[in-house]
Amino acid sequence: MAVYTEIDDEELAGFVAQYDIGTATGLKGIAEGVENTNYLLQTDRGSYILTIYEKRVDPDDLPFFLGLLDHLSNKGVPCPPTIHGRDGKALRHVAGKPAAVQTFLRGIWPKRPQAAHCGEVGAALARMHLAGLDYPASRPNDLSVDGWAELVAATAVRADEVAKGLAGEIATEYEYLSANWPRDLPTGVIHADLFPDNVFFMGDKLTGLIDFYFACTDALAYDLAICLNAWCFERGGEFNITKARRLISAYREVREVSAAELAALPLLARGSALRFLLTRLYDWLNQVDGAMVKPKDPMEYRQKLRFHQRIEGPGAYGLD
């Protein structure tokens, strides 16, 4: 939610001239996106998103992300294709940092997602999974079991500052998940961060998926579990089984989900809840003075974790 990097006038003109997109007529920093600096770049030809990659993105991963956007959008997945420069390259530099330009997608992210939105997301997620199956590159998921171990260690001493008993609860859960984490589910490219603010709609119709900067190669059903957590709980913390049913059934109409994947869903949802609990807890405990981003509440994900721990099986998600 901030502009970390400003672009001087002459540098902007020189940067835009590397593309065949016309002349800049507007540049506004966008107050969304925690990881990178995003500008809405307007030219006499159209609207674009100019992203400057800040230190939380590994530059070595950028070819994977940008190539993925091209691959998926070529296959009809509604994600923003990257604009390539006159020399054919999509990954460029501005203000001394890696940068890329993407087509602007119309639509607005839903502040209060409804069941219809969840259905659209389920279907789009499945289409993205199918389209990504033949993407030639791969990238390990830094925020799976091994990554959790590092975050468990980094937060253990101070976790109880946030809530009494939290460190113990996290350690026990981590131990259980690492011992039981499924290793043989179908894998492919997953988005890994498909929260409502990364999905655009016009009314009830999905128009775009954005922010693929956590995308990686992992169990496809894990992506569905992330969406269960991101889309199917109410603001008060209650699980909405109608939304879950719409999400999962719409997904299954596009991609066949195996019995093993369905059986693993509660465990995957626990893993997803632990992942966001850990990263939010870490950010909460390591707030930077003067940072322009408000950390998100880690406790929201402890509540979600406990929900998935308590259920009997995937039937609790409305599956038949």
Add this chain to the structure above:
Amino acid sequence: MAVYTEIDDEELAGFVAQYDIGTATGLKGIAEGVENTNYLLQTDRGSYILTIYEKRVDPDDLPFFLGLLDHLSNKGVPCPPTIHGRDGKALRHVAGKPAAVQTFLRGIWPKRPQAAHCGEVGAALARMHLAGLDYPASRPNDLSVDGWAELVAATAVRADEVAKGLAGEIATEYEYLSANWPRDLPTGVIHADLFPDNVFFMGDKLTGLIDFYFACTDALAYDLAICLNAWCFERGGEFNITKARRLISAYREVREVSAAELAALPLLARGSALRFLLTRLYDWLNQVDGAMVKPKDPMEYRQKLRFHQRIEGPGAYGLD
């Protein structure tokens, strides 16, 4: 540099329907503008700025500001006209707060203003002053001598935390300015905050003036003095006489400046420097924990104040 107010989906649709501007196709929070929440609102008809007025703007002042934009843009001043609703009203409400929609102006604010930009600003400022002469409403300048007195009192105890001797320096300057402040210069509507980030350009050509939320009725030459401070110093703090000459001479080509106004310029520039020194100092000393705005350095304006204190007369600004 923040979005303070989010708008729910249904509320947005209902709000946009109050105007004849089509259907919303995009809404992005803009990371600029310290005082209010600004969204770039896109519809199937065009681009607009949706401003939600936060607590630092007095709602009673909004008719003055919005009427002024209409008045000035009707007279050809390049500022964004307000969009009126189907019922004719420009000032509306969204998310429980006052809000207005303005036409989007093309152009980009200059990160490193050149002398040519200063000339354009001088001419546009003068045109704005002439166009505002018959604006029927008036609004006192809260941040003139009386307002400074309050800020001097509010910062006196802690000013020396920022720089040793600062409280005394401010008190002496305030005493001098309040005893000598000119009361008989030509007045009219002034912008009062025409910094580079409030002026758009396409290349060297000025395309727009924005952010009139400090506009008030005061000495016209005081606005010129504010621009001297905002546009004619280099990043290292050096005064650039070439830029000042361009600014003032372009202004004088459009509006005749009296001998009294010219003679008063150094004093007005000291007053302007004290005004921004005081407001920045106040914000610096009263930083809100978790605020998403970085306070600006007050010391920049102490340096500018000292420059204007030292000069012999208005000739130092390149006047002939």
